[in-house]
């Protein structure tokens with residue numbers, strides 16, 4: 001079960017990924033590769049959206065977080081290859097236990113750190129709310145000539 005982090009995009013998408021695994025125990029062996037593919041697809045899209053959100057928020061550790069996403073997705077790709085030749089019990093272990101655990105670990109560490117930063121940023125913005133300079137400056141000074 002993923003901890004709620006208080007960041008709507010994260011919580012919504014983590015929950016959606018988690019829901020994919022809800023019925024894994026009752027699924028027949030032959031349905032497991034499809035579930036893996038679906039979860040991998042969701043995860044890839046989620047990582048990209050999370051990175052875009054972090055970039056927009058100028059979150060620290062963005063590069064590290066992106067690197068960890070890339071490693072996570074590379075491991076998922078390797079697992080997908082392993083699934084092709086693994087015995088059914090191993091496939092079930094990979095899809096039903098290992099993959100959800102890898103995702104949960106990421107959520108509980110790096111995503112949590114990001115969520116804490118974003119919460120802190122929100123609080124600071126609400127407390128300070130400094131006046132912003134007008135956006136009119138910076139127009140081109142070069143005329144035609």
Ligand SMILES: [Fe+2]
Pocket residue numbers: 047050065069106110111
């Ligand atoms: Fe993440």
Ligand SMILES: [Fe+2]
Pocket residue numbers: 010014046050107111
């Ligand atoms: Fe995430």
